[in-house]
Amino acid sequence: MAEFQAEPAAPVRTATLWAVLATGVLSMLLLGDGLAVNLLLVAIPAALAAYFAAEAAGRRPRLWTLTWAIGGLALLIVPALRDADWPSFLAGVTAVALGSLALHGGRTWPAVLLGPIGVLNALVTGPTWGWRGLRERSGGGRGKLGVGLRALVVTAILLLVFGALFASADAAFADLLSDLVPDVSVSGVPKHVLLLVLGLAGSLAVAHTAAAPLRWDRVQVPAGRPRGRFEWALPLIVLTVLFAAFNAVQLAVLVGGYDTVLEKTDQTYAQYARQGFWQLLLVTLLTVLVIVFALRWAPRDGARDRTLVRGVLGTLCALALVVVASAVRRMDMYVGEYGLTRLRISVVAVELWLGLVIVLIMAAGVWGARWLPRAVAATAAAGVLAFGLMSPDAVIAERNVQRYADTGRFDLDYARDLSADAVPALDKLAEPLRSCALQSLADQLGEDASPWYATSWGEARARDILRDRPPSKGADWSVCADLGESTAYR
Structure with missing residues (x-):
């Protein structure tokens, strides 16, 4: 990955090391009993470590960088609010993805999709970079960092000794301490040490990535070979006609009522809804893929070709939105018959997001596609956040x-x-x-x-x-x- 590497990372700042230490200590103390607001408390000093490291490297936060960073931290509110594990897990994974975007930057599809790889690479280089900076600043125990560490050790000892004495002298004070201070028992020492190491290594990886990110925008994706108008347009026009025929049938069913259709197909109300939804969800997903490959091989010799591409793909996108509406309607019918479940609410959310992606593709056909990768990522993150917040x-x-x-x-x-x-x-x-x-x-x-x-x-x-x-x-x-x-x- 040397061809994608930025300039060597600037020397680590003292502020970065303190933020890394805070991340490690909070990880050790807070992450051993489950995940809730503690995840956000640990992420904040890690984000500060990244900010200090980027500032030392001469990187200034831009609008999209702040958007990704704030969005990633906002997603960590979901575990603090919701008891359910599945939306919290989804929010956590998405927060990591947004964090990688904030660290690396970039506006192309490779930059959006490959960002987390750079953070994994920094798990090796980050601790080495941090250790080198720590040795430079410790000054054999005479430097400012060495003085600060000694002060922390003395403070911890005093709190431990006098806190234990006060707790043994008053039951109410002991109860207060038990609510506020994590229980670090001898049996749990290996787990806490592991969390400390993971917190230190993770925050150093984040900081090093901010100081020297991999430049995924430099990845060159070969352009597809343009096809002739007939070769390109004929399959898509036929597919568009098929979409139009299906949507016409849906309109006829809506006007004529479902009872007539059920009588002809010998299906129950729920069978008709369930049978159609999954196929329509797959149709929506495949339509997005067809549009992506069609754009890759689209003819591009002049204004007439651009008009042809916009007309054919714009019509296909508009008809695909009707398919999205039909799929959502069918799931609503099925839920009305058999109730709502996690699977059903999840796939409806995915279907709605795919519909939004189609709208974004239509907008890119009018105003250009330079902003499309980041817009798709932003809508995905916003959808995950909304999904978690709605419980x-x-x-x-x-x-x-x-x-x-x-x-x-x-x-x-x-x-x-x-x-x-x-x-x-x-x-x-x-x-x-x-x-x-x-x-x-x-x-x-x-x-x-x-x-x-x-x-x-x-x-x-x-x-x-x-x-x-x-x-x-x-x-x-x-x-x-x-x-x-x-x-x-x-």
Whole structure:
């Protein structure tokens, strides 16, 4: 990767080393009990280390750099708010991707897609760079950094000794310390040491990448060989006609009603919706790929070719948006029949995002595609953030509770598998169904609570609700079995 390497990294600043140390210490103290707001607390000093290193290298933050950095930190709010693991994991992965964009910069597709590789490469070079800077500044224990480290050690010893004495002298003070200070027991020393090392190595990798990023914009993607107008246009025009025919049928179904279609196809309402959605989702994805390859091989000899490309692909994109709307409508029909699940809400979100990508491609055909890679990445990150903030498990529970109120049908087994984010919605159910749905969650949350920094707001709110209105221990489980129906996976 030498051809993509920027100039050698500037010497590490003292401020960078302090930020790296803070990241390592916070990782050691906060990350051993789960992930919530502690992830954001650890990321902030790591971001500061990157800022100080970039400043020493003469890099100034630009608008897109700030956008990626702020977006990455904002995504880490999701684990602090939501108890469900799956949106938090998605937000964490996306935050890493945005962080790599902030560190490397770049506006091309290779820069957007290959950024995380540069951070992995810095896991080797970053610690070496940091150790060299540490030795230069320690001055054999006489430098400012050596003085600072000695002061930290003395401070830690004093806090440990006098804190332990005060805690043993007063039970209330001991309880306060147990809530505020992480429990670092002897048995947990290996884990904490590992977290310290990972925090130091990770923050040094981030800082080194900011000081000397790989220039992925230099990757040259060979242009596709332009095709003749007939060879290029004929397949796409035929595909466009097929799209138009399908959309015409959808319009006819919408006007004539679904009952006529179901009678002719010998399908149930739910079968018609379920059968169509997955195919239409695949159609949307394949349409995006077709457009990408069509642009690569599009004729480009002059104004007439540009007009042809815009006309054919613009029409195909517009018809693809109708397909997106049809797919979303079919899933709405299916959810109305069988309820909302994590899989269903996830694929609808992906379908909507693919529709947005098609709109961006249409806009690029009018105003140019230079901004398209970063716009696609930004919309993906914004979608993940919105998905996490809306609390998918809470939305699922609310929709299914409303469905129960309308139809009297409720998937009790699926409700029991939801996270604590669903508790406020499930709390609205009438007894004994409420107790049946919440009992398993109450048992899970009744275990020893995690420290404040590893407890999400969703979990804390669920604990408050269940403490004020605990599930009935004497719930009639046979009644719940009759009320609930296992239809989540139909």
